[in-house]
Amino acid sequence: MMLEVDRLTAGYGRIRVLHDVSLTVGEAEIVALVGPNGAGKSTLLRAVTAMLPDRGGSVTVDGRELIGAGVETIAAAGVAHVPEGRRLFPGLSVRDNLRLGGWLGRNKDLSGVLDLFPALAGRLDQVAGSLSGGEQQMCAIARALMSRPRLLLIDELSLGLAPVLVDEILLRLTGIAESGTGVLLVEQDAGAALEIAHRGYVLELGEITLAGTAAELTADPRMRVAYLGEEWEPDPGTA
């Protein structure tokens, strides 16, 4: 497996958020991470990119330990993170945001990401802060891709976006994975995420409570009621 998270424990100050979380993402695999607000999904992505202090467990990419590693080691391991809220530099142009994404890896060639997101091609000179929400999300993903990552971590892809746009961006992710990149996708819209994911995990109260292939999770009755909008029909025998 490319990414292996093994019994990871992480939190903030004295608050422990993640408890012995283990998960994997393979090459060219899309893995969905779903769960309620506050479950620890963003914390997990932050822990993988070593933005949190080391609390226990291990995170390896291709066997290389990331816990305790510096930002350059993480970039060299090929990990890119699209954080919640996108975090573009709003006063810089789209071109400069993209170039910054390629800076550590000395990648100046924008053509690959512009092929993926043609909507950005005509907006290279526009400041990122004036893009629409969907364009900003595309720009944030494109910026992350400029580092030519082996592993892409995306937090709350659909936040504030129209469903049609979400579908379009998810489709792009399928193409990105087909080219070999592993994708760990944190997503509120579990249905949309499981449509493109190969596998998924449910994180609740900082623990993995359910895991399986996308088909297994989509068919799971608990999953269907809790995350996929199915109405609960009490068993007539017990109601």
Ligand SMILES: Nc1ncnc2c1ncn2[C@@H]1O[C@H](COP(=O)(O)OP(=O)(O)OP(=O)(O)O)[C@@H](O)[C@H]1O
């Ligand atoms: N910087 C921080 N300092 C202290 N506690 C934090 C910090 N960031 C997050 N938390 C707490 O950690 C817990 C997990 O938060 P996290 O953002 O990882 O959840 P999440 O599953 O991503 O939720 P959401 O779907 O709402 O984004 C929450 O209780 C949150 O309040």
